[in-house]
Amino acid sequence: xxxxxxxxxxxxxxxxxxxxxxxxxxxxxxxxxxxxxxxxxxxxxxxxxxxxxxxxxxxxxxxxxxxxxxxxxxxxxxxxxxxxxxxxxxxxxxxxxxxxxxxxxxxxxxxxxxxxxxxxxxxxxxxxxxxxxxxxxxxxxxxxxxxxxxxxxxxxxxxxxxxxxxxxxxxxxxxxxxxxxxxxxxxxxxxxxxxxxxxxxxxxxxxxxxxxxxxxxxxxxxxxxxxxxxxxxxxxxxxxxxxxxxxxxxxxxxxxxxxxxxxxxxxxxxxxxxxxxxxxxxxxxxxxxxxxxxxxxxxxxxxxxxxxxxxxxxxxxxxxxxxxxxxxxxxxxxxxxxxxxxxxxxxxxxxxxxxxxxxxxxxxxxxxxxxxxxxxxxxxxxxxxxxxxxxxxxxxxxx
Numbered sequence: 415x416x417x418x419x420x421x422x423x424x425x426x427x428x429x430x431x432x433x434x435x436x437x438x439x440x441x442x443x444x445x446x447x448x449x450x451x452x453x454x455x456x457x458x459x460x461x462x463x464x465x466x467x468x469x470x471x472x473x474x475x476x477x478x479x480x481x482x483x484x485x486x487x488x489x490x491x492x493x494x495x496x497x498x499x500x501x502x503x504x505x506x507x508x509x510x511x512x513x514x515x516x517x518x519x520x521x522x523x524x525x526x527x528x529x530x531x532x533x534x535x536x537x538x539x540x541x542x543x544x545x546x547x548x549x550x551x552x553x554x555x556x557x558x559x560x561x562x563x564x565x566x567x568x569x570x571x572x573x574x575x576x577x578x579x580x581x582x583x584x585x586x587x588x589x590x591x592x593x594x595x596x597x598x599x600x601x602x603x604x605x606x607x608x609x610x611x612x613x614x615x616x617x618x619x620x621x622x623x624x625x626x627x628x629x630x631x632x633x634x635x636x637x638x639x640x641x642x643x644x645x646x647x648x649x650x651x652x653x654x655x656x657x658x659x660x661x662x663x664x665x666x667x668x669x670x671x672x673x674x675x676x677x678x679x680x681x682x683x684x685x686x687x688x689x690x691x692x693x694x695x696x697x698x699x700x701x702x703x704x705x706x707x708x709x710x711x712x713x714x715x716x717x718x719x720x721x722x723x724x725x726x727x728x729x730x731x732x733x734x735x736x737x738x739x740x741x742x743x744x745x746x747x748x749x750x751x752x753x754x755x756x757x758x759x760x761x762x763x764x765x766x767x768x769x770x771x772x773x774x775x776x777x778x779x780x781x782x783x784x785x786x787x788x789x790x791x792x793x794x795x796x797x798x799x800x801x802x803x804x805x806x807x808x809x810x811x812x813x
């Protein structure tokens with residue numbers, strides 16, 4: 415582009431050079447089209463017109479009309495792109511501060527901004543950049559309207575654009591791409607569509623030579639990935655991801671709130687416990703119990719009170735009897751001693767008084783049957799119940 419003025423100036427004195435200018439313009443145009451650089455294409459129209467005017471061709475009148483029509487069409491496409499870019503910029507500022515649009519006036523502002531994007535029907539006519547803005551806005555719009563399937567659809571289309579560009583243009587490891595992969599995981603989670611979770615997690619992790627470069631993205635990927643692995647009983651994978659989280663825990667603490675910290679500790683405790691790493695499970699469990707004086711997330715601390723009983727049983731803790739009684743007192747004091755919790759405490763009291771293998775086996779079988787029946791007859795399932803079912807079934811199988 416920088417060489418065009420000099421080359422064109424020479425061509426005005428030596429017309430044989432006009433063909434070289436024309437070829438140079440075509441090469442730049444091809445590259446600009448590949449990379450979706452509409453402003454470059456607009457700038458090239460002036461150079462195309464100048465070359466055409468200076469050529470001795472009978473058809474240049476007709477070619478000029480075609481060129482003008484093409485320029486007008488491109489101007490319309492560019493205007494739409496710029497409009498969507500501006501809407502995206504304003505909307506992004508709103509939702510980054512108020513994700514669910516709960517603050518006064520934010521929902522109204524967002525819906526006003528969406529008036530124009532909602533009128534667009536022919537998405538194929540949009541430029542590549544315009545499609546990115548459009549799909550992001552549509553996905554966000556359907557998310558705040560509690561329409562998770564549509565939010566997932568547009569989030570998936572947005573990721574596809576980034577990946578298509580990556581293959582065509584070699585744009586790798588961009589912050590925008592990482593952001594959209596994490597946003598896609600959120601959309602998948604809300605829509606209950608987890609098919610793409612494993613490969614999405616792999617893509618994000620592969621882009622972090624050092625995961626320290628963006629703790630916010632690492633937090634989103636790690637938290638959702640951990641939940642996914644646990645919910646699908648992939649405990650070894652959950653433990654591997656927990657190792658990553660452990661490695662960057664100090665950095666993550668700078669971007670996550672106390673409630674989220676507790677949720678991480680709980681999920682990592684379960685991951686390590688059910689994958690067979692009892693020592694690490696105890697380490698992360700102790701972090702939860704250190705939050706007893708923190709008001710945020712106390713429900714998780716109560717869940718951990720129950721969870722500690724099977725974990726410390728596996729850990730062969732000599733003070734398990736005291737832990738059982740302490741758990742009963744604490745839960746009762748805070749009105750958290752429900753039917754399920756009482757059932758668990760009763761089981762461990764019996765288990766601590768059983769010394770023969772046959773007696774222990776019978777107790778585990780009885781307990782497993784009891785909590786299985788409880789789950790079938792109670793909705794929602796109490797926290798820790800599923801973990802206790804997996805644990806008790808594993809011990810029964812080992813007898």
